[in-house]
Amino acid sequence: MRGPSWLAGILAALMIATAAYCASRLVIARARRRADERDVDLVHTVMGVAMAGMLVSWLNPLPDRVWAVMFSAATGWFGWRAWRGHRARAAAGDGPPSHGHHVTHLVMCGAMVYMLLAAGAVAAVASGTHPGMAVGGPPAAGRFPLLALVLAVFMVGYVMWQADRLPALARAATGRPGASVPVASLAFSTTPGGGLASQPAAATPDPPASPDLPASPALRVLSPRLAACCQIAMAVTMGYMLILML
Amino acid sequence: MSEIAVTQRGTGAPGDSRALAPADWAAPDARRRLQLALGALWLLDAILQYQPVMFTRAFSEMLAAAAPGNPAFVSQPVIWDARLVGQHPTGLNAAFATIQLLLALGIAWRPTVRLALGASVVWALSVWWLGEGLGGVLAGTASPVGGAPGPAVLYALLAVLLWPRDRGDATAPAGNPPAPFVAARAVGAPAARALWLIVWASLACFALLPGNRAPQGLHDMLSDAARGEPAWLASISQHGAAFLAHQGLAASAVLAALFAVIAIGVYLPPSAARATLAVAAVLAAAIWVAGQALGGILTGSETDPGSGPLLILLVLAFWPARTAGARTIPRAIRGPGAGGTRT
Numbered sequence: 001m002r003g004p005s006w007l008a009g010i011l012a013a014l015m016i017a018t019a020a021y022c023a024s025r026l027v028i029a030r031a032r033r034r035a036d037e038r039d040v041d042l043v044h045t046v047m048g049v050a051m052a053g054m055l056v057s058w059l060n061p062l063p064d065r066v067w068a069v070m071f072s073a074a075t076g077w078f079g080w081r082a083w084r085g086h087r088a089r090a091a092a093g094d095g096p097p098s099h100g101h102h103v104t105h106l107v108m109c110g111a112m113v114y115m116l117l118a119a120g121a122v123a124a125v126a127s128g129t130h131p132g133m134a135v136g137g138p139p140a141a142g143r144f145p146l147l148a149l150v151l152a153v154f155m156v157g158y159v160m161w162q163a164d165r166l167p168a169l170a171r172a173a174t175g176r177p178g179a180s181v182p183v184a185s186l187a188f189s190t191t192p193g194g195g196l197a198s199q200p201a202a203a204t205p206d207p208p209a210s211p212d213l214p215a216s217p218a219l220r221v222l223s224p225r226l227a228a229c230c231q232i233a234m235a236v237t238m239g240y241m242l243i244l245m246l
Numbered sequence: 247m248s249e250i251a252v253t254q255r256g257t258g259a260p261g262d263s264r265a266l267a268p269a270d271w272a273a274p275d276a277r278r279r280l281q282l283a284l285g286a287l288w289l290l291d292a293i294l295q296y297q298p299v300m301f302t303r304a305f306s307e308m309l310a311a312a313a314p315g316n317p318a319f320v321s322q323p324v325i326w327d328a329r330l331v332g333q334h335p336t337g338l339n340a341a342f343a344t345i346q347l348l349l350a351l352g353i354a355w356r357p358t359v360r361l362a363l364g365a366s367v368v369w370a371l372s373v374w375w376l377g378e379g380l381g382g383v384l385a386g387t388a389s390p391v392g393g394a395p396g397p398a399v400l401y402a403l404l405a406v407l408l409w410p411r412d413r414g415d416a417t418a419p420a421g422n423p424p425a426p427f428v429a430a431r432a433v434g435a436p437a438a439r440a441l442w443l444i445v446w447a448s449l450a451c452f453a454l455l456p457g458n459r460a461p462q463g464l465h466d467m468l469s470d471a472a473r474g475e476p477a478w479l480a481s482i483s484q485h486g487a488a489f490l491a492h493q494g495l496a497a498s499a500v501l502a503a504l505f506a507v508i509a510i511g512v513y514l515p516p517s518a519a520r521a522t523l524a525v526a527a528v529l530a531a532a533i534w535v536a537g538q539a540l541g542g543i544l545t546g547s548e549t550d551p552g553s554g555p556l557l558i559l560l561v562l563a564f565w566p567a568r569t570a571g572a573r574t575i576p577r578a579i580r581g582p583g584a585g586g587t588r589t
Contacts, residue, residue, distance in 0.1 A: 003298045004336065145476060145544050156289045160282045163354030164274060236289075236347075243293050246546040 019048025285353030306332030312379030446509035
């Protein structure tokens with residue numbers, strides 16, 4: 001049994017739009033020479049495409065094993081960044097919190113690996129066809145539904161945590177080339193990927209800009225609030241896909 | 247005018263005219279965290295409602311199962327609702343799931359927290375009536391081990407207790423004593439305690455209903471909960487069932503006594519209240535795991551995680567504040583859902 005095809009189609013379209021948005025962030029950040037966290041946007045671009053392919057099989061451009069290898073590497077990358085951030089924070093004593101948002105990316109990448117491997121395990125039992133989101137099939141060894149539930153609960157909690165902070169996130173980024181995060185953001189500095197970063201990345205604050213000047217469309221694309229909305233959409237979709245693994 | 251910067255907690259950056267994000271945004275306090283937890287449960291419900299099986303006639307049959315034994319004013323609307331869902335399973339289930347999704351996001355988005363909590367009360371009470379048949383309370387089949395009085399009514403209760411309002415705060419801002427626990431902030435301590443008493447005393451009564459105190463009553467309930475569950479979870483329920491075999495009366499009496507103690511626990515001094523609340527949390531968790539098998543969500547055919555998490559949330563809402571001192575946040579930095587005294 002699979003989820004309703006129309007629902008999978010809607011979510012796949014949402015994920016493709018999210019991937020396109022993250023790709024545009026990469027392009028704009030590069031064009032404006034902003035020190036954004038490109039790894040986050042890159043992983044989200046790939047994740048959006050992969051999730052769309054998991055929801056709608058014919059959208060999947062790569063074999064599941066390739067995706068699994070890619071997300072395993074991403075998991076390792078964010079694990080390393082989270083560990084490095086933790087060490088930096090420990091070294092700084094009571095300094096600013098650091099790299100907490102990388103744990104979120106770490107878990108999301110890990111969830112992708114789980115879903116890809118678990119779907120493959122189910123397909124190996126059920127049939128030889130492409131699994132897509134092979135949900136509701138026979139209980140296969142290695143599927144670990146409790147892990148799916150734990151990851152889904154994490155996604156749900158992340159959505160609430162992120163949505164609670166939306167009012168505090170800026171609607172547009174600042175425009176200075178080379179800048180990474182807005183000024184006055186040490187407590188809740190927003191990452192380009194939409195996470196709540198905590199590194200003092202804005203060592204060089206942006207110059208004051210007139211509040212009467214509307215932000216350019218490019219800066220709106222880099223908006224922390226918009227990025228957070230995309231992360232919320234991605235986490236909700238991932239939560240749904242994980243629940244389908246039960 | 248656009249927001250082009252992020253502010254620190256509740257304050258704009260000194261001299262930063264671009265700090266146009268809400269200046270009164272505050273980090274979540276205890277009540278706000280509980281609101282978010284409630285919203286998270288709504289979101290989990292929404293995702294569970296989007297499961298494939300809910301778009302089939304099985305969902306309609308699940309609803310209809312709540313009708314038998316109930317008086318006509320409950321059973322007939324339940325049957326009507328089940329029939330309607332059976333005729334339009336896709337559209338109605340999608341609508342139900344989307345409503346719950348919006349409730350969750352509305353609670354998370356501070357500007358709409360009141361609207362979402364108010365709507366959640368209406369929605370939860372509707373579900374309690376039309377979807378759960380009032381939890382079997384009037385049918386005589388309610389069981390605290392099975393989730394009575396029904397998760398939906400607990401959602402409504404929590405929405406009321408976590409309402410973003412500080413009772414009496416405006417009249418005595420200077421010497422106003424802090425609320426003894428989070429749930430007291432919205433409705434006042436006496437009303438909150440009365441609601442707690444009603445909930446847990448009713449659970450004590452349900453535990454003594456004939457079906458629950460029958461020799462094999464609790465045994466059968468736990469055995470049923472194990473069906474279709476993963477082996478490890480089924481094993482817990484089956485061990486519990488074996489332990490309770492032919493012990494229905496004694497087990498029900500013990501349960502009822504525990505619920506009664508918990509019911510009066512919030513009237514005790516803080517240290518004793520904490521002890522009874524801890525017992526309540528442990529009991530709710532044990533019932534949730536062994537009696538409800540995590541609400542059956544691992545079977546892929548349930549619409550909510552059961553009453554356990556909601557009872558635990560209720561316990562947290564009544565947990566005595568650590569400090570008796572008036573540790574208040576200046577009104578200027580309170581958020582709409584996060585104002586008042588930290589508890």
